[in-house]
Amino acid sequence: MKRILALVLALALIATLGITSAFAADEGFVDGKFTETRHITVRLFQRGDNVPETSPFADYIRKGMLEKYNVEVEFSVCGRWDDETDLGNLLAAQNAPDVIYTYAYPTILNYADMGGIIDLAPYIEEYKDLLPNMFNLLGEENVYWDKDPETGKLWALETRLVNNARINTFIRKDWLDKLNMPLPTNKAEFEACLIAFRDNAETLLGADAAKMVPYSTSQDIGWRNNNLTVSFVPDAITDEELYIRGFDDRQQFLPGAKEAMRLLNKWYNEGLVWKDFALYGSGDTTEDDNLKAGFVGAFQHNYDYPYRNGDDSIEANLKRNVGPEAEFVAVDCFENDAGLYRKYLGSTVDRKVCFPTTNDEVLASLLYLDFISSPETILALQTGTEGINHERMEDGAYKMLVVDPTDPNYQASLNNIDFTMTCNGQYLGEYTEASFAYGYAPVDPEVVLNALKVAKNDGRVPKHFSLPAIEAEVGIGSTLSEERDKFLNQAVTAPVEEFDAVYDAGVANYMAIGGEAIMNERAEKIEAATGYKFEK
Amino acid sequence: MSQVQQPSLSREIHRPRTNWNTYLKRYWTLYLLLALPIAFFVIFRYIPMAYILMAFKKNNIIQPPWFVAWAKNNGFEWFIKAFKDQLFLRSLENTIKLNLLDLICGFPAPILMALVLNELAFKKFKRFTQTVLYLPHFLSWIIISSLALRLLADNDGLVNILYKNATGNKDAVIPFLSSPNWWVGSYIGLGIWKEAGWGTIIYLAALTGISPELYEAAAVDGAGRFRRIWHVTLPGLRPTIIVLLIMRLGYILGSEFDRPLALSNKLVTDASTVISIYVYQKGINGGGQFSLTTAVGLFQSVVGVLFLFGANFLAKRFGERGIM
Numbered sequence: 096m097k098r099i100l101a102l103v104l105a106l107a108l109i110a111t112l113g114i115t116s117a118f119a120a121d122e123g124f125v126d127g128k129f130t131e132t133r134h135i136t137v138r139l140f141q142r143g144d145n146v147p148e149t150s151p152f153a154d155y156i157r158k159g160m161l162e163k164y165n166v167e168v169e170f171s172v173c174g175r176w177d178d179e180t181d182l183g184n185l186l187a188a189q190n191a192p193d194v195i196y197t198y199a200y201p202t203i204l205n206y207a208d209m210g211g212i213i214d215l216a217p218y219i220e221e222y223k224d225l226l227p228n229m230f231n232l233l234g235e236e237n238v239y240w241d242k243d244p245e246t247g248k249l250w251a252l253e254t255r256l257v258n259n260a261r262i263n264t265f266i267r268k269d270w271l272d273k274l275n276m277p278l279p280t281n282k283a284e285f286e287a288c289l290i291a292f293r294d295n296a297e298t299l300l301g302a303d304a305a306k307m308v309p310y311s312t313s314q315d316i317g318w319r320n321n322n323l324t325v326s327f328v329p330d331a332i333t334d335e336e337l338y339i340r341g342f343d344d345r346q347q348f349l350p351g352a353k354e355a356m357r358l359l360n361k362w363y364n365e366g367l368v369w370k371d372f373a374l375y376g377s378g379d380t381t382e383d384d385n386l387k388a389g390f391v392g393a394f395q396h397n398y399d400y401p402y403r404n405g406d407d408s409i410e411a412n413l414k415r416n417v418g419p420e421a422e423f424v425a426v427d428c429f430e431n432d433a434g435l436y437r438k439y440l441g442s443t444v445d446r447k448v449c450f451p452t453t454n455d456e457v458l459a460s461l462l463y464l465d466f467i468s469s470p471e472t473i474l475a476l477q478t479g480t481e482g483i484n485h486e487r488m489e490d491g492a493y494k495m496l497v498v499d500p501t502d503p504n505y506q507a508s509l510n511n512i513d514f515t516m517t518c519n520g521q522y523l524g525e526y527t528e529a530s531f532a533y534g535y536a537p538v539d540p541e542v543v544l545n546a547l548k549v550a551k552n553d554g555r556v557p558k559h560f561s562l563p564a565i566e567a568e569v570g571i572g573s574t575l576s577e578e579r580d581k582f583l584n585q586a587v588t589a590p591v592e593e594f595d596a597v598y599d600a601g602v603a604n605y606m607a608i609g610g611e612a613i614m615n616e617r618a619e620k621i622e623a624a625t626g627y628k629f630e631k
Numbered sequence: 632m633s634q635v636q637q638p639s640l641s642r643e644i645h646r647p648r649t650n651w652n653t654y655l656k657r658y659w660t661l662y663l664l665l666a667l668p669i670a671f672f673v674i675f676r677y678i679p680m681a682y683i684l685m686a687f688k689k690n691n692i693i694q695p696p697w698f699v700a701w702a703k704n705n706g707f708e709w710f711i712k713a714f715k716d717q718l719f720l721r722s723l724e725n726t727i728k729l730n731l732l733d734l735i736c737g738f739p740a741p742i743l744m745a746l747v748l749n750e751l752a753f754k755k756f757k758r759f760t761q762t763v764l765y766l767p768h769f770l771s772w773i774i775i776s777s778l779a780l781r782l783l784a785d786n787d788g789l790v791n792i793l794y795k796n797a798t799g800n801k802d803a804v805i806p807f808l809s810s811p812n813w814w815v816g817s818y819i820g821l822g823i824w825k826e827a828g829w830g831t832i833i834y835l836a837a838l839t840g841i842s843p844e845l846y847e848a849a850a851v852d853g854a855g856r857f858r859r860i861w862h863v864t865l866p867g868l869r870p871t872i873i874v875l876l877i878m879r880l881g882y883i884l885g886s887e888f889d890r891p892l893a894l895s896n897k898l899v900t901d902a903s904t905v906i907s908i909y910v911y912q913k914g915i916n917g918g919g920q921f922s923l924t925t926a927v928g929l930f931q932s933v934v935g936v937l938f939l940f941g942a943n944f945l946a947k948r949f950g951e952r953g954i955m
Contacts, residue, residue, distance in 0.1 A: 179917040187692040187921075205919040211693035306787075314897040370786035373898045374808055381780075381787075452693070570690075573917035574718065577900070584897035588809070608717060 120221055121458040127225075129165040133459040136192040139170040139514070140178065143500070145507040148172050152476050152506075152514045160466055166459045175513075176378065179573075186211050186451055193454040194463055196446045196516060200241065200251065201568045203449050207250040208569070213450040216242065216249040218457050226461055228469040232517055236559075240444055244624075245563045252464070253444035257520030257527075260398040260550035261441055262321040265423040267292075267392050270299050272420075279428040282326065282358075285393070289367040292392035303390065308369040310362060311394040313382055316583040317345025320359055322395050325437050326429035327351035334558035335627040337439075339617045341557060342568065346439060347579055348610065353598060360587050360594045373584040387412035389421060398425070398550035402538040403509055405497045410538050425546040427553075440554040445519040468517045470524055476514045477521060479504055492529035495536050510534065562620045567612040578605050686710075686926035690919075702922060709926035719927065722909040725902060726886045732819050734879060740823045741830030742872065746860055748831060749838050761835075764828025775821060776893035783807035783817060808894075811902035818894055818903070833875070834868055841867035873951045881939030884931050906931055 123130050141147050148170040160166045171192040173181040178197055185191040186206055197203065206212050219238065223230070230238060233255050240253040266288065271278065274295055279285040289309040292299065296307035312319045328351040340348045347356075362368050369391075375381050385391050386401065386409045401409035401423045413421045427436040450460055466472055478485045478493045483504045485493045498505045512519050523530050531547065532540030582601020589597045606614075618629040655662065684696040687706035691699045702708035713719045744764065751757040767775070782789050785804045795803055807817045845863045854862060886905040895903035906927060914924035943953045 180915045183915050199917060202917060202919060209691040209693040371784045374780060374784050374896045570918050570920045573912055577912060580897050581900045588898060
């Protein structure tokens with residue numbers, strides 16, 4: 096019995112040693128290349144029926160890494176929308192890919208607390224000179240974004256968001272033309288448009304009049320009404336308050352958000368909003384089908400949403416189903432108290448890349464990040480093959496072509512972001528701007544450029560504060576989002592006279608189950624760092 | 632009486648100690664057949680049970696639980712946390728509510744259906760009806776939830792469109808899926824629609840075991856159709872009903888996952904969040920609180936086992952055979 100106990104303890108000791116083993120430089124790396132072939136696995140998102148790991152883009156990466164560094168790359172594929180679940184399972188099974196990424200930093204923090212994530216700080220210091228492309232693309236700011244100022248730990252690298260536009264309001268210009276109305280420029284005019292759509296359903300939709308949806312939204316109310324929400328937030332709000340109240344990336348807990356929801360509630364009760372929006376879960380295509388069929392007058396969504404997906408885009412379908420004149424255009428009509436069309440843009444960060452402790456090829460993995468960050472690689476992955484994925488215009492711009500989804504050259508994600516791990520958004524050097532609008536074939540480039548312009552107009556990038564980890568955020572994110580969506584849906588669909596009660600109860604509950612703790616901890620840490628005093 | 636005799640009889644005949652070897656030699660093929668299922672249960676049901684330990688340890692899925700430090704409050708941190716959590720209490724309440732309603736409405740449904748089917752005289756029609764009743768069982772809840780949306784949605788659902796046309800009132804809507812109380816009704820109703828037909832199989836099988844002579848004798852004594860059902864069919868079904876009821880009671884705190892998840896929407900989560908959904912949200916779906924969710928799962932199992940034993944005990948008290 097004693098012998099068994101001793102054995103167990105010895106094994107435990109070895110296991111702990113393995114987990115906490117100290118940093119050691121890689122000896123097998125000579126003159127910019129490994130002397131023996133190394134092997135790393137890398138996370139890769141998959142969308143729809145696409146088989147990304149057999150695409151020419153995957154081949155390009157595998158070939159490039161082998162030639163340049165003598166590193167063999169294997170892709171570990173997981174569904175885009177299962178990524179957090181999948182990550183947990185793989186980490187628990189000690190089987191996670193060497194290079195992983197997710198959008199949720201608290202998730203990484205949670206696994207780091209368990210001892211499952213490598214502290215990158217010493218590796219970055221040691222190998223900094225070998226990673227010029229990565230530093231070039233991400234910049235010092237992104238690389239050290241998540242570095243804990245107290246402990247010095249660096250669990251994840253923030254990848255680069257090239258285009259930080261977020262949300263636009265879209266309206267059916269052809270309907271406005273039919274009704275002899277100009278594009279709306281403020282909230283009152285926008286509301287008048289919705290009322291006109293509702294009251295002229297017969298003119299606009301004929302036999303389908305009953306299907307008229309003046310304004311469409313989804314159960315993700317915060318995101319899908321973000322222009323509306325932000326227009327009620329006082330323009331003078333400080334960066335500190337934005338941060339303290341800003342755990343929710345839908346900005347639903349900023350001052351003024353309630354009034355935005357009250358207006359939406361009013362619209363809902365006046366028959367201006369899609370009645371059934373709350374019944375359909377995320378990923379359901381009913382709303383998109385309504386948009387494509389031409390039943391919807393206006394909506395808010397990602398800044399380029401109706402133009403995405405080439406031939407299957409909302410815009411392309413709309414033109415097929417309704418006629419060539421039918422189109423959604425982006426408009427600015429949600430003014431705030433300073434008269435600005437304020438939007439809170441994303442900062443420069445996007446996905447967070449980290450390495451699990453099972454990764455024993457840290458240098459090779461870092462070199463992968465460097466390789467994938469080089470302008471050459473990004474260009475190749477984003478533009479693909481000439482004649483298949485793109486053609487060159489006279490001005491040098493890249494015009495993207497429509498590729499059949501069954502073709503291996505098909506890019507299942509916009510700008511191929513599933514492959515360009517460290518870069519989200521078109522990044523084509525001097526040709527970026529000119530190429531942007533061509534990225535949405537067959538949609539008219541002018542329409543797309545307008546959407547980008549509107550989305551960034553009066554934009555404000557909330558400031559990033561380098562603070563110690565906020566413990567109250569760990570493991571609560573998805574619960575809070577659920578709770579937020581629940582009460583917003585209930586409040587918006589409630590009768591007008593019940594709105595206050597439902598909304599207030601929802602906020603109180605949200606705060607009680609964790610929202611308040613986060614705000615308090617953020618306020619405390621910001622006060623410690625900057626001296627800012629937060630008053631509720 | 633027979634209970635007293637049986638053990639002594641078997642001891643005389645088998646004498647297990649001395650005959651074990653010969654018994655194994657003679658029937659080794661049968662034991663071999665058993666090896667695979669037993670291996671399955673050991674590997675996939677018993678060995679993973681060791682990880683129940685996670686419920687008493689600090690939250691960590693990276694390292695095996697035996698290397699992880701104990702949780703606070705003598706290891707009961709997560710149980711205490713769960714019972715202080717509003718969301719958990721709500722999901723516990725919903726689980727019990729939905730399961731009880733399912734039991735009250737859903738349990739008798741297949742019995743009644745089996746009785747009706749049994750009375751159908753025309754064989755071909757009976758077969759056809761049975762097949763139609765079984766079919767919904769083979770649809771997943773995902774498909775049924777889509778059907779439910781197309782049929783029952785407030786505005787675009789077929790039923791409500793018909794209802795609006797019938798009443799002539801454009802705003803007349805039955806909130807099948809959008810009001811929590813109505814949603815519970817839809818949930819239970821769809822459950823019966825899906826599973827009642829399939830549930831009849833076991834009762835129909837039991838019915839074939841009832842001797843036709845009993846019916847004949849009852850008929851001779853002047854019993855009509857309902858009397859025969861009451862005095863012959865139902866008593867014949869009783870053991871089956873009791874066994875199924877006991878198993879069902881063991882499941883009172885268990886919760887289906889895909890059914891509430893697929894049928895739910897943001898307006899009714901107050902009524903639809905059951906324990907399995909709570910565990911999913913707090914655990915694998917981004918929450919990462921694996922110790923807490925293991926604790927909740929353990930609590931669920933313990934209560935389930937208690938109910939199972941309790942029901943079994945009661946059944947035996949009332950003179951039935953029980954299942955153990």
